[in-house]
Amino acid sequence: MLNLLAYLVGLVSLVIVIPAQIPLLGWANWLALPLIVIGVIIGALSSKDGGRNFCLVVLLIAGVRLTLGGGIL
Secondary structure, eight states: OHHHHHHHHHHHHHHHHTGGGSTTOTTHHHHHHHHHHHHHHHHHHSSSSHHHHHHHHHHHHHHHHHHHTTTTO
């Protein structure tokens, strides 16, 4: 059950992160980061690793975008 919840949190985060790849919308990644971290924690509490790994991939995408944009844009 926690694995499914981690997948859902990761999916909601991904919906926020995908439009944030557009220039000048990178600030939306800052909104998604706390949600992604919650998904990683929920996934870590699960007996399976799929939800946690999905959230980590979304976190990687958001983190790389923030790094390339200088943290703001």
